[in-house]
Amino acid sequence: xxxxxxxxxxxxxxxxxxxxxxxxxxxxxxxxxxxxxxxxxxxxxxxxxxxxxxxxxxxxxxxxxxxxxxxxxxxxxxxxxxxxxxxxxxxxxxxxxxxxxxxxxxxxxxxxxxxxxxxxxxxxxxxxxxxxxxxxxxxxxxxxxxxxxxxxxxxxxxxxxxxxxxxxxxxxxxxxxxxxxxxxxxxxxxxxxxxxxxxxxxxxxxxxxxxxxxxxxxxxxxxxxxxxxxxxxxxxxxxxxxxxxxxxxxxxxxxxxxxxxxxxxxxxxxxxxxxxxxxxxxxxxxxxxxxxxx
Numbered sequence: 647x648x649x650x651x652x653x654x655x656x657x658x659x660x661x662x663x664x665x666x667x668x669x670x671x672x673x674x675x676x677x678x679x680x681x682x683x684x685x686x687x688x689x690x691x692x693x694x695x696x697x698x699x700x701x702x703x704x705x706x707x708x709x710x711x712x713x714x715x716x717x718x719x720x721x722x723x724x725x726x727x728x729x730x731x732x733x734x735x736x737x738x739x740x741x742x743x744x745x746x747x748x749x750x751x752x753x754x755x756x757x758x759x760x761x762x763x764x765x766x767x768x769x770x771x772x773x774x775x776x777x778x779x780x781x782x783x784x785x786x787x788x789x790x791x792x793x794x795x796x797x798x799x800x801x802x803x804x805x806x807x808x809x810x811x812x813x814x815x816x817x818x819x820x821x822x823x824x825x826x827x828x829x830x831x832x833x834x835x836x837x838x839x840x841x842x843x844x845x846x847x848x849x850x851x852x853x854x855x856x857x858x859x860x861x862x863x864x865x866x867x868x869x870x871x872x873x874x875x876x877x878x879x880x881x882x883x884x885x886x887x888x889x890x891x892x893x894x895x896x897x898x899x900x901x902x903x904x905x906x907x908x909x910x911x912x913x914x915x916x917x918x919x920x921x922x923x924x925x926x927x928x929x930x931x932x933x934x935x936x937x938x939x940x
Contacts, residue, residue: 682732689732766846
């Protein structure tokens with residue numbers, strides 16, 4: 647009996663000591679991190695003891711924003727904002743403002759895309775050339791998904807040598823006039839069309855190398871064009887080359903070769919000058935005359 651009483655007494659003493667020690671424990675003192683914690687709308691400082699306490703909670707203070715991707719007729723613009731206190735980032739999209747007018751400058755990737763074959767599936771292309779300062783040729787190509795209408799212009803601007811390429815399931819029906827002015831038709835394969843009449847594709851194959859040499863061109867703010875002086879690109883000896891863009895689309899490409907004393911392509915010179923003009927992207931069409939269609 648005495649042993650049982652002694653054990654009960656010791657148990658009471660232990661419980662009393664435990665309660666006393668617990669009461670003597672220090673109260674938790676918060677220590678807050680110097681680093682910010684944040685979500686989409688707010689930032690704050692958390693207690694490093696992970697007790698769930700936080701201080702200084704407040705909305706983000708965004709900076710003025712920085713454009714990381716310019717908007718154009720084909721690309722959504724991106725603007726990056728950073729909170730001035732916690733460093734939280736957010737990205738805002740914005741549309742191109744057409745009131746600013748068509749853009750005349752392009753990035754390297756946009757210049758290369760301007761020479762992509764798909765860009766020329768519906769466009770009006772005009773080719774003009776001189777030889778030693780004298781008129782050589784001028785041709786107009788109305789290119790659509792359903793065919794091609796091509797005609798030549800003489801030095802006085804008179805149209806001649808019209809030709810229609812009308813797409814069929816297996817190839818193209820080619821209409822030309824004979825000496826009596828009567829339309830004649832010839833059927834050609836798609837492969838023959840690609841070899842002999844894909845003028846836009848031929849342009850891309852031959853001159854897209856200039857876009858690959860983007861860094862050699864300098865942009866003239868005064869003339870709103872990219873200019874290249876005295877370079878040899880793809881074995882082409884170029885004294886002067888010009889590219890113009892509107893709405894990220896190539897509208898003009900001209901070059902003078904071989905070297906000439908005059909770099910002004912609008913004046914007479916000794917050499918060969920060629921230019922290509924592009925317009926009506928996506929809206930080019932032509933009407934087939936009644937006597938061709940029937």
